Amino acid sequence: MMPENTPPSSNTPYPENRSYPYEPEFSFSKVIGNRVDDLKYVLSFKKWMALFLIIGASLGALTAYLWTPTYTARLTFVIDDAKSSGGGGLAALAGQFGFNLDGIGGASGVLAGDNVQELLKSRKLIKSTLLTPYDSLGTKTLADKYAEVNKLNKKWLKHSKDGQVIAFPMDPSKNSRVQDSLIHEMTQLVLGGEFGIAKTDKKLGFFEVNTTMKDEQLAALFCTRMIKQATDFFITTKTSRLRNNVNRLQHRADSIGRILNRKTYAAASANQSLLDLNPAYTTANANVEMQERDKIVLSTIFSETVKNLEGSKTMLAQETPTVQIVDEPELPLKKNRLKYFVAILAGMLIAGIGFSGYLLLFRKRVVKN
Numbered sequence: 001m002m003p004e005n006t007p008p009s010s011n012t013p014y015p016e017n018r019s020y021p022y023e024p025e026f027s028f029s030k031v032i033g034n035r036v037d038d039l040k041y042v043l044s045f046k047k048w049m050a051l052f053l054i055i056g057a058s059l060g061a062l063t064a065y066l067w068t069p070t071y072t073a074r075l076t077f078v079i080d081d082a083k084s085s086g087g088g089g090l091a092a093l094a095g096q097f098g099f100n101l102d103g104i105g106g107a108s109g110v111l112a113g114d115n116v117q118e119l120l121k122s123r124k125l126i127k128s129t130l131l132t133p134y135d136s137l138g139t140k141t142l143a144d145k146y147a148e149v150n151k152l153n154k155k156w157l158k159h160s161k162d163g164q165v166i167a168f169p170m171d172p173s174k175n176s177r178v179q180d181s182l183i184h185e186m187t188q189l190v191l192g193g194e195f196g197i198a199k200t201d202k203k204l205g206f207f208e209v210n211t212t213m214k215d216e217q218l219a220a221l222f223c224t225r226m227i228k229q230a231t232d233f234f235i236t237t238k239t240s241r242l243r244n245n246v247n248r249l250q251h252r253a254d255s256i257g258r259i260l261n262r263k264t265y266a267a268a269s270a271n272q273s274l275l276d277l278n279p280a281y282t283t284a285n286a287n288v289e290m291q292e293r294d295k296i297v298l299s300t301i302f303s304e305t306v307k308n309l310e311g312s313k314t315m316l317a318q319e320t321p322t323v324q325i326v327d328e329p330e331l332p333l334k335k336n337r338l339k340y341f342v343a344i345l346a347g348m349l350i351a352g353i354g355f356s357g358y359l360l361l362f363r364k365r366v367v368k369n
Contacts, residue, residue, distance in 0.1 A: 041363060042356045052355040053348045060340075060347025067338040071216040073223040073329035075209045076200070079116065079234075080322040116207065120197045120230050126187045129225045131170050134218070142222055143168035146186055149215045156182055195226070206326065212336065220329045231323040242316040249309040256305055260298040267291040 042049065119125070130143040144167055147153040153165045159178050160166050168179055175183070194213055200206045209227060213219040236243075267288070 038360055042359055045359060049352065049355060052351045056347035056349075056351025057344045058347070059351075060343035060345070063347070064338045064340045064343035067343075068214055070212050070214050070336045071219045071333040072210055072212045072336060073219040073333050074327065075223050075227055075325065075329055076206060076327040077209070077227060077323055077325045078204075078206050080205075080324060116230075116234070117197050117199070119234065120209065120226065121191060121195075123184070123187050123191075125226065125229045125233065126190055126195070127172070127183055128229050129222060130183060130186060130190075131168060131172055132221075132225050133170060134221065138170070141168050141170055142218060142225070143183060143186060145215060145218050146213070147182075149213065149218060150189070152182075152186070190222075195222070211329075216331065216333050219333060220331060223329050227323075227325065234323065235320060239316055239320050242312060242319055246309065246312045246316055249305060249312055253302065253305045253309050256298060256302045260295070260302050263291065263295045263298055267295050 130146065131141050134140045134142050134145045144153075147156070147166075147168075156166050157163065159182070166179060166182060168183060169175065172180075195209075195211050197207055197209045200208050209223060211219045211223040211226070213222065
């Protein structure tokens with residue numbers, strides 16, 4: 001019988017001098033025992049651990065004291081669109097089983113359904129909102145205040161040609177290339193987590209907008225102005241075709257009305273002249289008949305144009321959606337501060353884990369050496 005440590009014979013397919021690493025058998029009890037030993041080793045430095053925990057707690061409390069508070073403004077609105085309710089009871093019934101039938105029989109296009117959420121996140125609307133006035137005097141825009149609150153105006157002094165703080169006028173056509181670039185940077189910061197929109201319930205048409213910024217007045221103004229910009233854009237885009245048709249018909253009706261008035265005066269003047277003329281002249285009768293004919297034709301055209309105009313106005317009223325604000329942000333806003341006990345616990349946890357990791361790493365190095 002061959003001993004256990006006898007090397008394999010030449011008939012085996014394995015190399016004669018090949019060595020294999022030793023893999024110890026895995027054991028949960030041994031792993032738990034090692035962790036218990038590590039804990040005992042760390043606890044042997046109780047005084048140092050207590051010192052690091054105190055330092056971590058102090059740093060956490062200092063962080064909470066120096067933490068700049070933020071303010072959250074919330075606004076809830078609902079869109080009432082007659083054309084978007086084509087699914088009716090079928091969509092409501094399907095919603096109870098988790099199906100979304102907003103695109104069936106309802107509104108279509110870029111402004112249909114949940115696309116409103118993407119509309120409110122557009123950079124164009126955010127830029128337009130930032131360039132609205134911050135105060136009643138109109139000397140400062142929301143962009144100026146945003147840069148001041150976040151200390152971006154000092155950071156951007158290197159881009160200023162005259163060494164002055166860069167201001168942002170309300171007219172975007174007056175902005176320079178640098179100002180446009182800085183507004184784009186502010187837009188990215190706003191979209192990075194300071195502004196958000198969500199549906200309160202998938203079955204309902206309510207949307208909630210929230211804005212979190214370091215200035216209370218700025219957060220409230222940005223939230224309400226953003227909805228105003230989006231509402232105007234939404235309604236204008238939704239009804240642009242019908243509104244253009246109404247304006248065209250209105251212009252045509254006004255023009256025909258003025259011509260009809262002139263023809264009416266001309267027909268009356270011709271009738272008056274006919275009374276004073278000799279009945280032997282037949283040309284006067286023909287002139288009166290021509291004036292009356294033109295008047296009747298213009299009256300018919302005018303009545304049809306007015307009829308089409310009123311029909312287009314009715315369609316425009318039906319197609320115009322209503323954005324109804326349910327809840328507006330009211331001062332004082334919700335104040336977000338880093339709570340002291342959270343900061344202290346976090347500081348102690350980070351300090352304890354860091355000190356323990358250092359001890360165990362140092363222990364392993366000593367054992368290896």
